[in-house]
Amino acid sequence: MQIVSLLSKWYIQAKPSKIKYLSISIGRGRGYPYNRRMVIHTFAFRWKLDVTEEQKQRALEEIKKLQGQIPGLLETWVGTNFSPRSQGYAFGGAMKFTDRAALEAYGGHPVHQQLLSWLMPLIDPVEIDFENDYPFDRG
Secondary structure (H helix, E strand, O other), X not given: OOXXXXXXXXXXXXXXXXXXXXXXXXOOOEEEOOOOOEEEEEEEEEEOOOOXXXXXXXXXXXXXXXXXXXXXXXXXXXXXXXXXXXXXXXXXXXXXXXXXXXXXXHHHOHHHHHHHHHHHHHEEEEEEEEEEOOOXXXX
């Protein structure tokens, strides 16, 4: 979906003086309200030596399936790392959550725990989580 194009068309047709609130539909068609403290969860994996291509593909598919099953998970990106500076981290992704509470709930969610039960023995992971102020304050 080309969200920028859609928003541009909408903005041109709307009267800016009448706009008080904008909710963008993200993920599986749900409208999420603007939140100044969304959380970005990033992860990267080094695969253990005996991991098969089928297991790697399963990890990719199962992580994608988390979208729509975890409350507060707005967007998910996941894939094979092609950076020449990867330091052995061959797989990674990022997820956008509504806030810290949603990220914390994700950690213990049964669907996530089921994924971890078979995935953790296959990987050496690293994670980075941060809050994102968007749009950025300009004054």
